Amino acid sequence: MDIKLEIKNIIDKNDVCLFMKGVPEAPQCGFSTAVSNILKHLNINFKGINILENETMRQGIKEYSDWPTIPQLYIKGEFIGGCDIVKEMFEKGELKKLLETKNLI
Amino acid sequence: MALSIEEIKKLITSSIPDATIEIKDLMGDSNHYSAKISSKIFNGKSKIEQHKIVYKSLQGKMGNELHALSITTEGK
Numbered sequence: 128m129d130i131k132l133e134i135k136n137i138i139d140k141n142d143v144c145l146f147m148k149g150v151p152e153a154p155q156c157g158f159s160t161a162v163s164n165i166l167k168h169l170n171i172n173f174k175g176i177n178i179l180e181n182e183t184m185r186q187g188i189k190e191y192s193d194w195p196t197i198p199q200l201y202i203k204g205e206f207i208g209g210c211d212i213v214k215e216m217f218e219k220g221e222l223k224k225l226l227e228t229k230n231l232i
Numbered sequence: 233m234a235l236s237i238e239e240i241k242k243l244i245t246s247s248i249p250d251a252t253i254e255i256k257d258l259m260g261d262s263n264h265y266s267a268k269i270s271s272k273i274f275n276g277k278s279k280i281e282q283h284k285i286v287y288k289s290l291q292g293k294m295g296n297e298l299h300a301l302s303i304t305t306e307g308k
Contacts, residue, residue, distance in 0.1 A: 158300070194280075195287050195295040211303050212279045 130187035138201050141174035142231055146188045147198040151175040158210035159198045165217045166200075171231060203229050234262040235298050240290070247289035248273055250308070264300040275307035 138144055145162060149155030151173070154163050166173050178185040178197055185197070192199055192206045200207040202225065207213060216222040226232045237255045244251055244267075254268040267286075274282045282305040287294050294301060 189295070193284065195292070197295075206280065208280055208283070212283065215279070215304070 130183050131191055134184070134187055134191050137174070137176060138204050142203055142229070143171055143173035143226075144176060144201040145173050145198055146176045146178055146184075146201075148177070148179050150177050155179060156197070158196075162198045162200060162210055162213050165213060165222070169217075169223060169226065169232065171226060202226070202231070235293065236262060237265070240265065240267065240298070240301070243291060243293070244269065244286065244289045248285065252308070258300075258302075265298075266302040266304070268304045268306075270306045270308050272308045274305050277307075279305070 143166065145151070145159075145166065147154060147156075147159035147163060149159055151163050151167070154160040163175065176184065176188075178188060188197070188199060189195055194206070194209060196209050198210055198213075200209075200213050207216070207222075207225075213222065216225070223232065237257060240255055241253050244253055248269070248271045250273070251269050251271040256266045258264040258266055269286060273285060277285075283303055286303055286305060290298060290301075
C-alpha cells in the first residue's frame with residue numbers, strides 16, 4: 128500500500144495518534160517520552176506508532192506533514208505539532224481544551 | 233557533524249533577517265540546543281507555520297546534523 132494512504136488510514140481510524148520513537152510503554156527518545164507522558168497525564172487513549180520499526184513510515188510521516196522531526200501528534204485527523212508545540216499547549220491548558228472540544232476527555 | 237550556535241544563528245538570520253535569537257547549548261555537547269526566536273514574520277501565523285519557517289531556514293539540517301533543537305517562537 129502507498130505509505131501516504133497507509134498514514135491517512137491510521138490517522139482516520141484513531142482519534143489520537145502519536146508517531147514516535149519507541150512505544151508508549153517504552154519511548155526511546157526524550158521528546159517522544161515527553162509527549163507520551165503528557166497524553167498519559169491527561170488520561171487520553173492514544174495510538175502510538177513506532178517509526179523506528181519502519182523506515183518507510185519514518186520518511187513518509189515527515190513528508191505527509193511537511194515536518195522534519197519526530198514525535199508528531201495528530202488529533203482527529205489534524206496535525207497538532209511536535210514536542211515543543213504540544214508541551215507549550217499543555218502548559219497553557221490549550222491541549223486539554225482542544226481535547227474537550229473534540230469530546231476526547 | 234554537529235552545528236555550532238553561531239552556524240545555527242547564521243542559518244536562521246539568513247532567511248529571517250529581523251530575528252532576535254537566543255540559543256542555549258543544553259548539555260554542552262553541541263547536539264542539544266534550545267532556541268528562542270522572535271520575528272515580525274511570525275505575526276498572525278499558527279505555531280505550526282512559525283516552526284515550519286524556522287525548520288525551512290535550517291535547510292534540511294533539522295532531524296539530521298541537528299538532532300535536538302527545541303524551538304520557541306513569538307511575534308514582534
